[in-house]
Amino acid sequence: MEFSELSDYIINGRAPAAEEWTQAALDEGNEALTIVNQGLVPGMDVVGERFKNGEYYLPEVLLSARAMKRAMALLSPLLARTEGASLGRVVMGTVKGDLHDIGKNLVGMMLEGAGFEVINLGTDVTPEQFLKAVEEDGAQLVCMSALLTTTMPVMKAVVDLLEESEVRQQVQVMVGGAPVTERYASDIGADGYAPEAASAVQTAKDLMGVEAS
Ligand code: B12
Structure with a gap:
């Protein structure tokens, strides 16, 4: 799987596709953190650039944010560690x-x-x-x-x-x-x-x- 595919789903605001891709990547054994750093964040970076350059307007950005959140909802429980004493x-x-x-x-x-x-x-x-x-x-x-x-x-x-x-x-x-x-x-x-x-x-x-x- 290419992480750029996930970035593209974020850039294009395709929430269901971003969610499906993320689930498939997890099923294949990819680490949640790798998915965040190599797929989600680079995608959002492009969205930020396009917004800044006037190529994207708020509706596009909102769709991207929604796609990002859908994928993050799957990853969040995996990044959260439950065992062990709290560091603070x-x-x-x-x-x-x-x-x-x-x-x-x-x-x-x-x-x-x-x-x-x-x-x-x-x-x-x-x-x-x-x-x-x-x-x-x-x-x-x-x-x-x-x-x-x-x-x-x-x-x-x-x-x-x-x-x-x-x-x-x-x-x-x-x-x-x-x-x-x-x-x-x-x-x-x-x-x-x-x-x-x-x-x-x-x-x-x-x-x-x-x-x-
Ligand atoms: C997505 C987005 C939105 C979405 C937000 C959706 C959401 N639920 O968050 C929506 C569409 C709602 C939105 C609205 C607006 N936005 Co906006 N938005 C963005 C955009 C494109 C991406 C932000 C993002 O999510 N980045 C991805 C994440 C992962 O990065 P990050 O937020 O920077 O966080 C990282 C670090 O900064 C850091 N970090 C963040 N928080 C913290 C906290 C701590 C303690 C630490 C240690 C680190 C840390 O770690 C994070 C992970 O690595 C940026 C562009 C940009 N380049 O930032 C504009 C941007 C921030 N928005 C902007 C503007 C102007 C607006 C609006 C005023 C637009 C309008 N005319 O209505 C409104 C304001 C609404 C409001 N009152 O807040 C401007 C701000 C300009 C400025 N300098 O003030 C930007 C920079 C776009 C631009 N270039 O013009 N926006």
Whole structure:
């Protein structure tokens, strides 16, 4: 099977075909992570390029996002590891005003797969909701995602709110999303940044003081 076939199904927004291909690839013994990295993400990269260049409009992007989600639904349980002690509790969400969740969910799946316990607050999450979740769930790591330059400042609002309440000392903050940079992360007072899901796992482990495996 060629992974480019799956990328094409994502690019062309063909959800049932993406789902069938993914199932067949799993049946053939391919690793879930390989399918994500070699089929799904390259497909979504092309979608992003086409959107940027004005070749794709929102309806096409939505169809691609739907195809991506269908395939991810099959892979998610396989990436999630259930056995063993938790490496730590993570609260994650896409910040207020922002509805992009594909990358965030990918990071969440990878963190779960690595052994973290992930509480996913979804999208459009207010600073108050982040704070409440940290307080109620006793999280040690907050992960925030933003895909719009206009919603990036909400990340700072969350850091500031955690700072104002007593909980900042007990949590690490990691941020990410296409427009976010390492520099921005440090400017707003976050503890960590990662450009993509695999390095997000390593950064999370570093922040939590977990030995590299
Ligand atoms: C899919 C998509 C959509 C879908 C979202 C579907 C969904 N459920 O997520 C829909 C169609 C809904 C959409 C809507 C809009 N979108 Co849009 N969208 C995209 C697109 C094409 C791909 C995003 C994606 O899923 N990428 C694939 C994933 C795997 O990558 P990722 O998100 O970057 O995540 C990776 C890393 O960033 C990182 N990461 C992500 N989060 C986190 C968090 C942490 C803690 C860490 C460590 C790492 C991390 O790891 C991930 C995995 O490797 C991008 C283009 C692009 N190049 O990003 C535009 C893009 C983000 N959208 C854009 C725009 C403008 C919009 C709209 C405003 C359009 C409109 N006029 O209505 C709306 C806004 C809606 C809203 N309020 O949020 C612009 C943003 C421009 C800007 N700089 O602000 C982009 C860049 C397109 C463009 N070039 O113009 N969009």
